[in-house]
Amino acid sequence: MNQRLFVKGNEAVAMGALAAGCRYYFGYPITPQSDIPEYMARELPRLGGTFIQAESEIAAVNMLLGASACGMRAMTSSSSPGISLKQEGLSYMAGSELPGLVVNICRSGPGLGGIDASQADYFQAVKGGGHGGYRLIVLAPHSVQEMYDLALLAFDLSDRYRIPAMLLADSVVGQMKEALIPDARAQVELPLKDWAVRGKPAGEPQRVVKSLYLGDGELEAHNWRLHARYELLAAREARWEALYLDDAELILTAFGITARIAKSALRMARDAGLRVGLLRPISLFPFPREAFREATRTTKKILCCELNTGQMVEDVRLSVARDAEVFFYGRPPGAGSLPTPEELFAQILRYCGRAA
Amino acid sequence: MSLVETPVFAAPRSLRPVVTHFCPGCQHGTVHRLVAEALDHFGVQERTIGVASVGCSVFLYEYFDIDVVESPHGRAPAVATGVKRALPDRVVFTYQGDGDLAAIGTSEIIHTANRGEALTVIFVNNTTYGMTGGQMAPTTLAGQKTSTSPYGRDPAHDGAPMRMAELLAQLDGTRFSARVAVDSPRHVIEAGRVIRRAFATQIEARGFAFVEVLSTCPTNWGMTPVQANARIADELIPCFPLGIFKQGQEAS
Numbered sequence: 001m002n003q004r005l006f007v008k009g010n011e012a013v014a015m016g017a018l019a020a021g022c023r024y025y026f027g028y029p030i031t032p033q034s035d036i037p038e039y040m041a042r043e044l045p046r047l048g049g050t051f052i053q054a055e056s057e058i059a060a061v062n063m064l065l066g067a068s069a070c071g072m073r074a075m076t077s078s079s080s081p082g083i084s085l086k087q088e089g090l091s092y093m094a095g096s097e098l099p100g101l102v103v104n105i106c107r108s109g110p111g112l113g114g115i116d117a118s119q120a121d122y123f124q125a126v127k128g129g130g131h132g133g134y135r136l137i138v139l140a141p142h143s144v145q146e147m148y149d150l151a152l153l154a155f156d157l158s159d160r161y162r163i164p165a166m167l168l169a170d171s172v173v174g175q176m177k178e179a180l181i182p183d184a185r186a187q188v189e190l191p192l193k194d195w196a197v198r199g200k201p202a203g204e205p206q207r208v209v210k211s212l213y214l215g216d217g218e219l220e221a222h223n224w225r226l227h228a229r230y231e232l233l234a235a236r237e238a239r240w241e242a243l244y245l246d247d248a249e250l251i252l253t254a255f256g257i258t259a260r261i262a263k264s265a266l267r268m269a270r271d272a273g274l275r276v277g278l279l280r281p282i283s284l285f286p287f288p289r290e291a292f293r294e295a296t297r298t299t300k301k302i303l304c305c306e307l308n309t310g311q312m313v314e315d316v317r318l319s320v321a322r323d324a325e326v327f328f329y330g331r332p333p334g335a336g337s338l339p340t341p342e343e344l345f346a347q348i349l350r351y352c353g354r355a356a
Numbered sequence: 357m358s359l360v361e362t363p364v365f366a367a368p369r370s371l372r373p374v375v376t377h378f379c380p381g382c383q384h385g386t387v388h389r390l391v392a393e394a395l396d397h398f399g400v401q402e403r404t405i406g407v408a409s410v411g412c413s414v415f416l417y418e419y420f421d422i423d424v425v426e427s428p429h430g431r432a433p434a435v436a437t438g439v440k441r442a443l444p445d446r447v448v449f450t451y452q453g454d455g456d457l458a459a460i461g462t463s464e465i466i467h468t469a470n471r472g473e474a475l476t477v478i479f480v481n482n483t484t485y486g487m488t489g490g491q492m493a494p495t496t497l498a499g500q501k502t503s504t505s506p507y508g509r510d511p512a513h514d515g516a517p518m519r520m521a522e523l524l525a526q527l528d529g530t531r532f533s534a535r536v537a538v539d540s541p542r543h544v545i546e547a548g549r550v551i552r553r554a555f556a557t558q559i560e561a562r563g564f565a566f567v568e569v570l571s572t573c574p575t576n577w578g579m580t581p582v583q584a585n586a587r588i589a590d591e592l593i594p595c596f597p598l599g600i601f602k603q604g605q606e607a608s
Contacts (some may be wrong), residue, residue: 003599020434024442026438026440033380050441050442052441052471055464055466056463058431058434058463058464059431059434059463059464059467060434060465062427062428062431062434062438063434063435063437063438063441064435064438065425065431065435065438065439066407066425066427066435066436066438066439066440066441067429067441067442068437068438069425069435069438069439070438070439070442070443071442072442074438074442087430088428089428092426092427092428096425146363197405197423197424197425197439198400198405198423198446199402199403199404199405199422199443200421200422200423202401202402202403202404205422206417206421206424206428208417208423208424208425209424209425209426210426210494211423211425211426211568212414212426221492222569299584301479348375
């Protein structure tokens with residue numbers, strides 16, 4: 001029988017990482033993600049792993065870079081202002097084709113902002129964030145179970161494509177407690193990483209992990225190679241959840257905590273006899289653009305809900321081009337700005353042409 | 357009578373037989389060689405991982421025949437921490453300039469030393485940012501003119517030169533800290549000896565070891581190589597005294 005646990009989202013993501021074979025964690029405290037380093041500080045030594053509380057987020061992400069360059073499964077975590085500090089290292093990891101997991105338990109900003117749930121880091125996560133033009137694999141859990149499951153998936157995808165992965169969650173998903181059924185697999189088979197620096201055996205060519213390409217045409221070729229991998233990722237690894245799309249007149253779309261609220265609003269709509277569906281992106285990069293295109297064959301209205309002033313809505317619009325009208329409802333994050341299901345239901349009524 | 361040639365001097369195995377890109381009179385090549393000789397001395401080429409920093413020394417992998425990971429500006433000690441924690445039985449060293457280590461990377465070097473990471477750090481101090489064109493560094497001497505201290509470094513405005521070897525020696529985690537110079541044959545031989553001791557600290561005693569190497573940047577100093585060597589003796593050494601500032605207990 002599967003074990004059923006009652007844990008916080010932050011603990012679940014740490015448990016998922018350990019189940020994925022991650023034995024190296026480098027981090028720095030920041031609310032609301034500090035449960036993750038605390039969990040790792042407690043559990044990793046028991047597993048023969050390494051926890052280091054770095055002197056800064058910058059040092060932490062560079063320790064991750066070093067451990068990853070040696071072929072190890074390693075991670076760091078932080079919250080929005082701390083993720084900004086990690087962008088330098090993330091750009092270098094992307095340029096150096098290094099895998100690794102970065103968890104962002106988002107809080108509200110910009111600047112110091114507040115510690116409330118936010119989705120205002122969407123652009124930063126999916127458009128590159130750091131300098132130079134690159135993409136991360138970005139997965140957006142909306143439950144404690146997904147915090148665990150997507151941590152496992154993030155490591156697998158990151159290793160397979162040699163692209164750093166980010167779990168983009170928020171302070172509600174990180175802090176809430178729910179049931180979790182851990183994955184029963186005992187042993188994870190880590191792929192052979194023949195590119196990793198581990199000391200050069202006699203007579204063998206050296207291995208170099210780098211992002212500096214100065215020769216004529218070298219950097220362009222490198223960037224095209226990275227781009228081709230992003231395209232491959234888009235073709236193969238887009239993930240989403242679809243509810244009631246078959247007969248939907250209006251499609252709700254949302255990710256993370258907003259999707260949980262949207263699901264409640266969806267139930268209210270269905271109870272009221274409204275033909276509403278939900279398309280929830282699970283991978284934010286690659287964005288499930290084909291799923292949106294497919295949905296617009298039958299449904300011409302999409303309502304995008306976010307805890308910001310409109311970020312993912314741009315990708316929704318790009319995906320559907322002119323095949324559907326895309327509406328937006330969002331609120332900038334901060335204390336008291338988390339929308340209620342009733343609030344989203346009122347929006348559904350509006351776009352279904354029904355009076356509230 | 358046949359003449360048997362017995363080589364008494366050869367290139368280090370840990371260096372690749374290539375021509376360097378460094379400017380004429382620059383001593384990175386000398387320091388590279390001393391590090392490679394130390395790796396050969398201990399026979400650890402096959403289990404050494406170099407961590408390259410940003411600046412003139414970034415091309416470490418072009419010259420050393422070892423595995424190398426490149427790090428962002430100033431972050432080499434953090435990257436090396438990740439490498440060493442992942443592979444504790446490997447020999448790991450960073451090779452950093454003064455802008456890299458004493459300015460943007462001050463936090464990383466201090467905390468890495470303070471954690472007592474079993475690494476060897478080679479710190480090449482030529483009192484300027486070489487690759488970016490000779491700007492003021494934390495190690496620039498008082499009165500020294502650079503492209504960003506065109507009237508000479510004024511300690512009242514810019515701070516005084518930082519003595520990293522002495523600073524790091526204060527930390528409990530540091531097991532070995534020294535300053536050497538490569539301006540004369542005598543000093544080069546001594547520098548080689550000290551660099552070997554720094555690697556021995558890692559290999560035997562598994563502690564943090566730091567070697568600051570005073571070296572030239574003739575291009576940005578606007579000097580001939582001979583003048584630049586004289587400047588090390590006349591100006592740098594009086595400000596940055598040579599010596600071993602800390603040596604911990606080493607294994608046999």
